[in-house]
Amino acid sequence: xxxxxxxxxxxxxxxxxxxxxxxxxxxxxxxxxxxxxxxxxxxxxxxxxxxxxxxxxxxxxxxxxxxxxxxxxxxxxxxxxxxxxxxxxxxxxxxxxxxxxxxxxxxxxxxxx
Amino acid sequence: xxxxxxxxxxxxxxxxxxxxxxxxxxxxxxxxxxxxxxxxxxxxxxxxxxxxxxxxxxxxxxxxxxxxxxxxxxxxxxxxxxxxxxxxxxxxxxxxxxxxxxxxxxxxxxxxxx
Numbered sequence: 001x002x003x004x005x006x007x008x009x010x011x012x013x014x015x016x017x018x019x020x021x022x023x024x025x026x027x028x029x030x031x032x033x034x035x036x037x038x039x040x041x042x043x044x045x046x047x048x049x050x051x052x053x054x055x056x057x058x059x060x061x062x063x064x065x066x067x068x069x070x071x072x073x074x075x076x077x078x079x080x081x082x083x084x085x086x087x088x089x090x091x092x093x094x095x096x097x098x099x100x101x102x103x104x105x106x107x108x109x110x111x112x113x
Numbered sequence: 114x115x116x117x118x119x120x121x122x123x124x125x126x127x128x129x130x131x132x133x134x135x136x137x138x139x140x141x142x143x144x145x146x147x148x149x150x151x152x153x154x155x156x157x158x159x160x161x162x163x164x165x166x167x168x169x170x171x172x173x174x175x176x177x178x179x180x181x182x183x184x185x186x187x188x189x190x191x192x193x194x195x196x197x198x199x200x201x202x203x204x205x206x207x208x209x210x211x212x213x214x215x216x217x218x219x220x221x222x223x224x225x226x227x
Contacts, residue, residue, distance in 0.1 A: 002155075032214075034215060036218075041122075041220070041221070042220050042221070043117070043203055043205075043218030043219050043220045043221050044156070044203070044218045045218070046215040046216070046217065049214060049215060087154075089156065091156075099144060099146075099161055099163075099168065099169065099207065099209075100158055100161065100169055101156075101158065101216060102158075103155065103156040103157070105153065105154050105155055106154055
């Protein structure tokens with residue numbers, strides 16, 4: 001019963017272009033969503049989040065879009081840089097907030113020079 | 114000045130042994146967690162402690178026992194280790210006062226049971 005799914009295990013993008021990472025969820029009780037970035041042998045690092053009362057949140061090169069009716073969110077990175085190469089995890093939480101995060105299985109993003 | 118630090122980073126041990134992983138956070142957070150990343154790379158919550166009180170206990174074998182001596186520390190003790198316990202274990206912390214808006218993770222402990 002995987003409640004948060006990232007269906008693309010990997011994504012390869014040219015430097016300077018837009019990277020779009022997708023995430024779907026099944027639990028309609030989720031009301032807060034986060035993206036984490038993870039480098040090898042390190043812990044996940046918080047990137048950006050969005051509450052269910054919004055449909056977009058932007059922070060510099062990173063924008064998260066939320067489509068509640070489709071139970072879908074996406075992370076846009078523009079322009080993509082080589083340092084963005086990492087595994088990106090989508091996470092969701094309900095009324096307990098980040099106290100209980102449910103993670104997707106991650107998407108490995110590779111930015112090619 | 115590491116925010117969430119856990120030791121050791123790597124742990125190789127034999128089946129049947131008992132081992133502990135330590136975690137400390139210097140962020141002043143009141144809530145700490147243990148997450149497990151299995152071989153399929155899924156990150157799943159195991160435990161959550163708020164001010165030394167157990168809040169979340171997912172379906173985890175009782176061979177796993179978290180201990181929180183104070184709100185800055187959450188250790189994980191594992192008895193009678195099994196091959197299936199091999200995974201990366203992440204400690205994390207967050208703040209109830211900040212609305213649990215995000216969790217900060219440690220660098221992980223890669224446990225290998227042989």
